[in-house]
Amino acid sequence: TDAEVSTRKKTFAEVQTERLDQAERTVLIKCPSKVNEKKLLQYLSSHGNVKSHFFFENHGISALIEFSEKSSIASLQDAVGIPGASEHHVVPFKSRLFTFTLKNPVSQRVEETPLHLSPQCHIPVKDLIQKLCLADSISSQMYILLNEYQLTEENIKLRFLACSLVRDFARAYFPDSMVKPFGSSVNTFGKLGSDVDMFLDFHDTGKHATKMKKGPFEMEYQMKRLPSERLATQRILSVIGDCLDNFGPGCANVQKILNARCPLVKFSHQPTGFQCDLSVSNSIAIRSSELLYIYGCLDSRVRALVFTIRCWARVHGLTNSAPGTWITNFSLTMMVMFFLQKRSPPIIPTLDQLKELADEKDKHIIGGYDCSFVSDLRKIKPTKNTETLDVLLGEFFEYFGNFDFRKNSINLRKGKEVNKPESSPLYIWNPFEQDLNISKNVNQPQLEKFIAMARESAWILQKEDKTQQMINKEPWGLAALLIPFGKSNSSRMKNRMKGIGSETIKSLLDSLKLNNANSQQKAVGK
Secondary structure (H helix, E strand, C coil): CHHHHHHHCCCHHHHHHHHHHHHHCEEEEECCCCCCHHHHHHHHHCCCCEEEEEEEECCCEEEEEEECCCHHHHHHHHHCCCCCCCCCCCCCCCCCEEECCCCCHHHCCCCCCCCCECCCCCCCHHHHHHHHHCCCCHHHHHHHHHHHHECCHHHHHHHHHHHHHHHHHHHHHCCCCEEEEEHHHCCCCCECCCCEEEEEECCCCCHHHHHHCCCCCCCCCCCCCCCCHHHHHHHHHHHHHHHHHHHCCCEEEEEEECCCCCCEEEEEECCCCEEEEEEECCHHHHHHHHHHHHHHHHCHHHHHHHHHHHHHHHHCCCCCCCCCCCCCHHHHHHHHHHHHHHCCCCCCCCHHHHHHCCCHHHCCEECCEECCCCCCHHHCCCCCCCCCHHHHHHHHHHHHHCCCCCCEEEECCCCEEEECCCCCCCCEECCCCCCCECCCCCCHHHHHHHHHHHHHHHHHHHHCCHHHHHHCCCCCCHHHHCCCCCHHHHHHHHHHCCCCCHHHHHHHHHHHHHHHHHHHHHHHHC
């Protein structure tokens, strides 16, 4: 649609700014169970024009209400009371989270039109597989998967609102600060149900720099000085974490993890239903989010392939929500990007090509690393590649099933295989911090399991007789790849392992047995 195209062509920064502004004009209301949509909106409109709204299920019914004007919120807040402190004493922090109950519930008629509730999580894999079997091609199967898993407009609004509500706390100490989402919430590759990564940003965009030029004095704030940026980060997060823990309505299980490489505060935000990770501004992480945003916007095949591969990896226990020696979703996404750079003709440009298109305002040097690339999508020439997703899926498994991981590493800047700089089993160059391997955590058995699964999947797609399977009502195409391999074809799996070091085969087969039991539950639970 035209609307889709026009929203797609906005720059990353424009989308962020627009969404953050939207979130500032938004409130969240816990509604009575028999809420009458018309009456609710009628009442809210007495405080100002309601620009958009939706209802969702979260321990009862909640409504997200976006006003046209920020002043409507103050007007509504003036009318809202403080809960009676009969059995609990309350922390008198006034937020944008409200509970509405009916004054005389009896008078409400029951036979009203049922509310439309926006789903905030994706369907279980077993239900997905049934939907996929009804499609007519692997391409359409992949787009069905994408549509079921990707973030909805409503879910994105809820994510930005969660950030905006945290920002209300940060502002008590740092009035100019912003809280912004990064990672999967904004890079177009987020899946329903995923955590919200957010960071605290103190950088006033160069507005002070221009003012300082006037007048005869060099002027600066007196600020507390600390021996390191890390210590400052830890102190700020520690205080904000305590603040959320002590005063934040609906903030539960607050954990301060201040000694991590990147210090953070984890908490669950019950009103929106999200698990949140709050850290302090990490410019490189934001550049990575924007880079993926650009790749995701360039061609619809990019996201369809990434979502498919990630779902496939999760079903087979190749990825895991717990940290460990597994391949991460980020590494997997980068492998897909690399594969798409290697097609002939390429489907997406290399990072070096994007850097050549950058102009002055796109220049970003962060901690000595050049993180510049073009931000205006219109400057990037569309690809001439017309391969279908059916072809690309099979080729992806073929490519990585036969990739020389012993010798080569994956470099997205150049879009080609380069010799490994060191001996990690899987070496994927960090696109910005050039001396880091983003998949350093992956061990040999896990990599070999990935290779075996890729070979097995390529084989299943090649030998498949779609018509026969459809007649027999058997899962075919992508559906056949989302059922854990194992029981029936373990002898074939052993053949896939030929040429793979025997010392890891045993540990591999053990982990396969283990994963078969777990992966069904995982896939459904995730």
